[in-house]
Amino acid sequence: MAKLIDLTGKRFGRLTVLERAGIYKSPDQETYMLTWRCKCDCGKETVVIGNNLKHGYTRSCGCLRAEKSKERMEKYRDYRFRAANEI
Numbered sequence: 001m002a003k004l005i006d007l008t009g010k011r012f013g014r015l016t017v018l019e020r021a022g023i024y025k026s027p028d029q030e031t032y033m034l035t036w037r038c039k040c041d042c043g044k045e046t047v048v049i050g051n052n053l054k055h056g057y058t059r060s061c062g063c064l065r066a067e068k069s070k071e072r073m074e075k076y077r078d079y080r081f082r083a084a085n086e087i
């Protein structure tokens with residue numbers, strides 16, 4: 001078995017690792033991955049696969065992505081607004 005890396009207390013983006021949550025089994029049952037319970041800066045708790053934390057794929061409970069797309073929407077709206085004024 002691969003060396004167990006303890007991520008407890010570590011921070012990844014907005015997430016702070018609280019404890020080991022369990023083991024994630026891939027659908028083909030061939031891959032086992034550790035999952036970790038994390039606390040997000042927004043206050044929500046989420047369970048994340050360890051590799052996703054280590055590789056930076058998961059950096060929040062999902063709120064970060066939600067905010068980013070909101071930001072994009074607002075930028076787009078500003079742009080449209082400005083364009084309409086310039087005509």
Ligand SMILES: [Zn+2]
Nearest residue numbers: 040042061063
């Ligand atoms: Zn969050």
